[in-house]
Amino acid sequence: MENQPAKPKLLDQLRDRIRLKHYSRRTEDVYLDWAKRYILYHNKTHPQEMGKLEIEDFLTYLARDRKVSASTQNQAKAALLFLYKEVLDIKLPWLGEVEQAKKPQKMPVVLTEEEVQALLAKLPDSWLLVGRLLYGTGLRLLEGLRLRVQDLDFSANQLLVREGKGGKDRVTMLPQKLQLPLKDHLLRVKQLHDQDLAAGYGEVWLPEGVARKYPAAGKEWIWQYVFPSIKLSVDPRSGVTRRHHLDEKGLQRAIRQAGVDAGLTKHVTPHTLRHSFATHLLQAGYDIRTVQELLGHKDVQTTMIYTHVLNKGGRGVTSPLDRI
Structure with missing residues (x-):
């Protein structure tokens, strides 16, 4: 039996899917970075073996320990949801147990x-x-x-x-x-x-x-x-x-x-x-x-x-x- 071609690595699959969906280069870089950080946070466990609980844990860590902004936390969430839905074909239940990063009410800087x-x-x-x-x-x-x-x-x-x-x-x-x-x-x-x-x-x-x-x-x-x-x-x-x-x-x-x-x-x-x-x-x-x-x-x-x-x-x- 002939050897089957090796399956692309997960991040390569993610990159290919992003490009297939015609997302921008900026979005590609950001989504790949969040996927790497998520995997490293869970000691290089493959995302296929993780799911809702691990994502909630990671997003809560970003808000509680890293003190990231609400927009940064939402960016990480969007990247991980894309990874699971578009690459792993896993539909996640609603992520309801995530500690939300606080969104401060900032007045814009305005010049005269x-x-x-x-x-x-x-x-x-x-x-x-x-x-x-x-x-x-x-x-x-x-x-x-x-x-x-x-x-x-x-x-x-x-x-x-x-x-x-x-x-x-x-x-x-x-x-x-x-x-x-x-x-x-x-x-x-x-x-x-x-x-x-x-x-x-x-x-x-x-x-x-x-x-x-x-x-x-x-x-x-x-x-x-x-x-x-x-x-x-x-x-x-x-x-x-x-x-x-x-x-x-x-x-x-x-x-x-x-x-x-x-x-x-x-x-x-x-x-x-x-x-x-x-x-x-x-x-x-x-x-x-x-x-x-x-x-x-x-x-x-x-x-x-x-x-x-x-x-x-x-x-x-x-x-x-x-x-x-």
Whole structure:
């Protein structure tokens, strides 16, 4: 009897399943990491031999002993449920005995309009247009970096956010002040793309469904990233040499340093610009539902946090010291 081919290792099976479901590279890395940590926590016991009790134990350990955030615990839970359902074909009963990580109520860090101006003035030219766009549109960090050329609608003064948080598309405004800078920027990006094509490259990564339906779309101008990387790189999944979008860590570092250089006493991140966008719209008199739609929030309660930021200290109460 001929030898049967060896069955792929569990983590290889998990990786293959994630790719079959067309999950992002980021999700792939995160799910693989949580699977490894779960197995190591249980002394390298195969997940096939474990189940509900072991998962509850691990998730409780994360909350009680490691003091992880609620979002981190939920991320680990999602990864393990995917492993059991999609790879091991094991349906788990409801996980009800898990100590939940506490979700602190944090007020968002918001800059004044003057502080935003000071921050942007200190951003290097290579990151300035992205920073202005994040503040001017309220986009999340990766929503901005993943914009494609065809997502910008200059005639309608709007842009399309594809597959934002929750996998939903939405439309938001395109600031008038960014029209000319973006058009000039795209001229330079087009030259770069033409150079890539002439050198035998020029293909951008596309979602699996689009790539399958339109095999040649990857080299088309409209699908190129608005903010491409300065260098080509090899896609670790396919081995194809492509030009990805700008690195999010680079923008995070640039904005953090700009906050320091501007003398700001607040912890500034790219998301701070989104918080400031929402708060400044409410200050300008726009209604909460409009802001919710622009931000892409599923629940208006998420947007309501910015109404609290608008209150003065002490819930709007004037201190008696200020009346004497």
